[in-house]
Amino acid sequence: MYWWSAxxxxxxxxxRDACERSLLYLDVLRRRGEDYREQSAKAAPHVLSFDFVVLVDGRMLPRPVNxxxxxxxxxxxxETDPGKRPFIVFDPRAGHGPGIGGMKHDSEIGVALGAGHPCYFVGFLPQPVAGQTIEDVCRAEAYFVRxxxxxxxxxxxxPALIGNCQAGWQILMMAAMEPELAGPILVAGTPLSYxxxxxxxxxxxxLGGLLGGGWLTWLxxxxxxxxFDGAWLISNFESNNPANTLWKKPYNVYANVDTEAKRFLDFEKWWGNPILLDAGEMRFIVDxxxxxxxxxxxKIATHDGERIDLRKVKSPIIxxxxxGDDITPPQQALDWILDLYEDxxxxxxxxxxxIYSLHQNIGHLGIFVSARVATKEHAxxxxxxxxxDVMPSGLYEIILTRADGAEANPQLISGDYIAKLEPRTLDDIRALGGNDAADERRFETAxxxxxxxxxxxxAFLQPWVKALVDPAMAEFLRQLxxxxxxxxxxxxxNPLMAPVAKAAETIRGDRHPVEAVNPFLALEKMASTSIVVNLEIFAKAREAVTEAIFLDVYGSPLLQAVVGVGSSQPRAARASRGDIDLEAAHAQALADMTRGGFIEAGMRALLYVLASGGADERQFNALEALRNAVPEAARPPLSKIRxxxxxxxxxxxADETxxxxxxxxxxxxxxxxxxxxLSAIYRVVSGDGEPDAGEMEKFREISRLFLGKASPAELHDRQEA
Known part of the structure; x- marks a missing residue:
């Protein structure tokens, strides 16, 4: 056999395989188009994989919303336990349709249900109610939580709240307006310091600066x-990663068309069906x-003058x-803390x-779409x-460590990982990087x-545009x-697509996939890699040019002077801390030192021994086990413990001594x-293993207060008994 024959x-x-893949890929695109047409025809399209019942229609509220x-x-x-706190998942309204928080069973909704919690979902319709505002939506969400x-x-x-992306900042605004309403609030991939x-x-x-600001949003x-057409928001997301949009995503489907079609179509059913926003909502978001x-x-206020201050939120915030998120990097998610607090x-x-949690590499959508993230972090x-919910006030980072069975008290571990809350300072957030004073002036200038x-x-263009555009023209332009x-x-x-479905069905019945060792397939993959590399180089170059233009234009002393931003102007001034009266709080604390009973005494002693300020889930679960051992009639509710x-x-x-x-x-x-x-305190302190020397010294001090004398060995014997 000659080599050229091989x-x-x-x-x-x-x-043959490439031709078959091409036609099968064309059929995938056809099916995506049909999904789009089907979803567009629905009054309330969604991608939830769970059955549901509609409880409240926001269009029926005094200030109606969609x-x-x-x-x-x-x-x-x-099975869910009605005695457990409910979870409410709020879906992001950022151009896409609702349902992403429950598109899979391994999702935020799925893990909450799996843990026995009743679960609710806040979604939206593709068409806004005319004139609805962000404040109206916040008021409606407060009604839902209530x-x-x-x-x-x-x-x-x-109720515990979960807000993804855009929904995160919206529920935090709601919680600032209604501080006593909700339990812990988890915001995932949410920008707060823009x-x-x-x-x-x-x-x-x-991008806002390069386009001259928010006037284009008004246009x-x-x-x-x-x-405002949400399709433009989707296009904006896609343009941020040209390598993925133009090649990696479509090529992955083409290269693995026999296995990737369903996953691709499921995702595109959500990604490819844009919704609409009221123009006023989008102007608020941008401006x-x-x-x-x-x-x-x-600096945002409601229509009646109430200031929306994130420091008013009384619920714990995660x-x-x-x-790996280039849409909402850690600085945009966390630097609001630096903006609002000195220390x-x-x-x-x-x-x-x-409380914050830092993932090392997951992308923006993966934070609330990935099954791997859902079954680890969200679980x-x-x-x-x-x-x-019961953590004392402060700043913490949640650290997850895989449990391997060799840890102390494995029966106190809830899942596959051990969660530990470590105290942090603002310097830990600053260490992530951020703007200097000159950068802040540039953004202020923009x-x-x-x-x-x-x-x-x-003043000059809007009257003309409004005069030229009527509802029919607006809809025609959206369809373009x-x-x-x-x-x-x-x-x-499209009549030209008519033969595709039947041809694809025939090919699937007699498929001839190429062998993995085929050299021409290797050449195809090399070409694909080369295309991706070049598109990524283009994206990096574009980003560098974008940054350079922004820094040069808005860093101009002349432009800053013209718009009234002084060169000596400090970083955006922190707003007042409100009504915090430290002296009065200190005096009240001194008066409360001798108030309380055995629960207060035990908690104070426990917090004193655990002076590091952190907490391990095993310690809390040990505390919960003790609380559950109390007869139900006398058992303090979690809110009281908190x-x-x-x-x-x-x-x-106030005064530790x-x-x-x-x-x-x-x-x-x-x-x-x-x-x-005292035995219960020791059980909690040793929940994550043997107490260290500092904890034992403080425990001995507490023991003398409780009993006059007690050795750790004696307490251990009591605990075992």
Whole structure:
């Protein structure tokens, strides 16, 4: 056999497979187009994989919005406990349709149901209610949370909220308006400090400045006759990663068309069906948040003058972000803390608990779409939601370590990982990188230029645009968006696609996949890699040019002077800390030192021994086991435990020496009861393993207060007994 015969065989095998893949790929595009047409025809399209019941239609509220509250029906094999706190998942309205938080069973909804929690979902319709505002949506979401809380009055804890991307900042605004309403709040991939970032990466923060500010958003809203087309938001996401949009994603489907079609179509059903926003909503998002950065500065007010200040949020806040997220990098997710607080003492004085989790590489969508992330990070957040709820005020990072069975007290571990909350300072957030004073002035200048251009547009162009555009023209222009055109072209509405479905079915019945060792397939993959590399080089070059233009233009002293940004102007000034009166709080703490009973005494002693300020889930689960051992009639609810822990932590911070000495005054007289409390404290302290030397020294001190004398060995014997 001659070598050219082998080459010919290889080529024929590859050529036949390539032709078959091409036609099968064309059929995948056709099916995507049909999915688009089907979803577009629905009044309430979604991609939820769970059954549900609509409880509240936001269009029926006094200030109507296109949002709704759904109760998720658990799968038959899943049982939920009505005594557990409910979870409410809020879906992001950022151009795409609803359902991403529950598109798979391994999802935020799935892990909450799997842990036995009743689960609810807040979604939206593709068409906004005319004139609805962001504030209206926040008010509606507050109504939804109150509605769920009323349904679960016997639950041990207020509803826990999960907000993805855009939904995250929206529910935090709601929580600032209604501080006592919700339990712990998890925001995933949520931007809150919109100017923040690191040079050389995360270029999206510069786009508003390069386009001259928010006037284009006003223009697009007017072209839409009061409606902003979410398809433009999707296009903006896609343009951020040309290598993936133009090649990697489509090539992956083409190269693996026999196995990737379903996953691709499931995702595209959500990604490829844009929704609409009221033009006023989009203007608020761009002007107040992305360009104005007014949320982190506490400069946004409701229509009745109430300031929306994230420091008013009384619920524990969990911020989940990733270094691999180029849409919401860690700086944009976390630097609002630097904007609002001088140090951790200020966070503590304000009574706020902030916890963050840093993923090393997952991308923006993966934070709330990836099954791997759902079954690790989101599952651990759910398992430890009560621990989060009772943590004393302060700043913490949640660290997850895989459990291998060799740890102390494995029976106290809820899932596959051990969650530990480590105390952090603002320097830990600063260490992630961020803007300097010169960068802050550049963004302030861009915001001022945006305001000027917006007013120029409103004065000179807006009247003409509004006069030219009517509802019919606006709808016609929306249908001309490239994404919609592409989906319709590759659908059965195009007569040229008529033979594709039948031909694809024939090929699937007699498929001839190429062997993996085929040299022509290797050449194809090499060519694909080369295309990706070149597109990534182009993207990096574009990002570098974008950054350089922004820094040069808005760093100009002349432009800054013209718009009123002084060269000596400091970083955006922190807003006042509000009504925090440290002296009055200190005086009240001293007065409360000798108030309370055995629970207060035990909690104060426990917090004193665990002076590092962190917490391991095993310690909390040991505490929970002790609480559950108390007869139900006498068992303190979790909300009471939270209140006691926070108050005792405040007393220790006010004057640790006096607070510890006062423990003896509030202990019960019964020595046997004291011994039980002390044994319980030791059990919790040793939940994550043997106490260290510092903890043991403090424990001995506490033992003398409780019993006059007690050795760790004696307490261990009591615990075993």
């Amino acid at each position: 080459v010919g065989d290889y080529y024929w095998s590859y050529y 949002y709704g509250l759904l109760r998720i029906i658990p799968p038959p094999e899943v 509605f769920v809380a009323d349904r679960h009055r016997e639950a041990d804890g207020k 100017w923040a970032g690191v040079r050389g990466i995360y270029p999206m923060r510069y 697009m809203g007017d072209i839409g006759n009061g409606i 107040e948040l992305f360009i104005g950065n007014r949320l982190a500065a506490a 911020v989940f972000c990733s270094f 951790v003492d200020a966070i503590v004085a304000n009574g706020q608990t902030i 651990e957040f759910v398992f430890n939601i009560d621990l989060v 915001a001022r230029v945006s305001e000027i251009n917006r007013e120029l547009y409103r 968006h490239p994404n919609r055109v592409m989906f319709r072209v590759f659908s059965d509405s 209140e006691i822990i926070r108050r005792q932590a405040e007393l220790l911070r 006096k607070a510890v000495a006062a423990i003896a005054e509030i202990l019960p007289e019964d020595s046997g009861r004291r011994a039980e409390i």
